[in-house]
Amino acid sequence: MALNSQRSKHLPPVKRGTIYDLYLTLSDERLLEYDIDKLVFEARSPYQKVQIVHSKSLGNMLILDELQNMSEADLIYSETLMQRGKECYEDKEIVILGGGDGGLLWELLKENPKRVTMLEIDDVVIKACSQYMRSVCGDCLDKRITSKYEIIVGDCVIALNHMINEGHQVDYVFGDLTDIPISTAPHGDAWDFIRLILNSSMKVLKPTGKYMTHGNGASCPKSLKMYEEVLSQLCVPVKFTKDEAFIPSFFEVWIFYQVSLK
Structure with missing residues (x-):
């Protein structure tokens, strides 16, 4: 069959030995x-x-x-995650779990929220993005605390537990952490962490609050389905909606979730 083919295609060679991974x-x-x-x-x-x-x-x-x-070409990621134009953040209290690149914090601050708290574990990410990703994060990573926001470097699980113990509730929690795992079953450390974050976040949301997060690529329907099954088994009953967007640097359609209490 190859000998009878009417077309051929030249494939470029794999580049090796570069100082960065292409x-x-x-x-x-x-x-x-x-x-x-x-x-x-x-x-x-x-x-x-x-x-x-x-x-x-x-x-x-x-x-x-x-x-x-x-x-720097991925503004659509932050805009879809926050559902810009569909959610009102004015005078709302917001918690971001992760988000060390500062992109989500920067875009949320444009919506005039009451206060945003960002919980990021990796100070190296924050400092690198504040210097080299300024078209994404603006100047919001230059200061750790202002009248409108606070950046806390540490484990978000510990911070969430502290909020739960104090009875502190907020309008929105953003899960800008790890992607939904690609696996054959919803088991293992990554899935356990996702369950922990979801259950803890539900406890700090006001009755009218929402948990906003990214999922994974639309080309991974089995893992997305497993995530939705996890949502149905949380400590409180929830409902969810989904949105999607093509993310330039991912070169694929990405799925985003909006979770609220029933």
């Missing part, structure tokens, strides 16, 4: 070659390998443990 994986583990031309920043924090590289088409990109997280 090949990153999509959510369903497809391999993609990025047009990276410069390593901007690299360090290993106590938690992960932190890199910022430059892409000719996407601008600077934050990469954590070899996984693409955020680029």
Whole structure:
């Protein structure tokens, strides 16, 4: 059959020996070659390998443990996560779990909230993005506390438990943490962490509050279905809606969840 083929295609060779990794994986583990031309920043924090590289088409990109997280071309990620134009954040109290790139915090501050608390464990990410991802985070990572927001460097689980013990409730919790795992069953450390975060977040939400989070690629329907099953088994009954957007640096459609108490 190959001898009778009417077409042929030249495949470019794999580039080896570069000082930065040109090949990153999509959510369903497809391999993609990025047009990276410069390593901007690299360090290993106590938690992960932190890199910022430059892409000719996407601008600077934050990469954590070899996984693409955020680029300067990804405003649509933050806007879909926060459901801009669909949710009203004016005079609302908000908690961000993760979000070390500062993109979500920066966009939420434009909506005139009452106060935003960002809980990020990795100070290396915050400092790197404040210097090299300013088109994403603006100047919001330059200060750790203002009249409108506070950035707390530490374990968000500990902070959530403190809020629960104090009876402190908020209008919105954003889960800007790990993606939904790609696995054959909803078991293991990553899934246990997701359950812990979800159950803790439900306890700090006001009755009218919402938990907003990203899921994974639309090309991973089995894992998304498992996540929805986890939502049905939380400590309190919840309902959810979904939205999706094509994220430029992910090169795929990503799914976002909006979870509220029944």
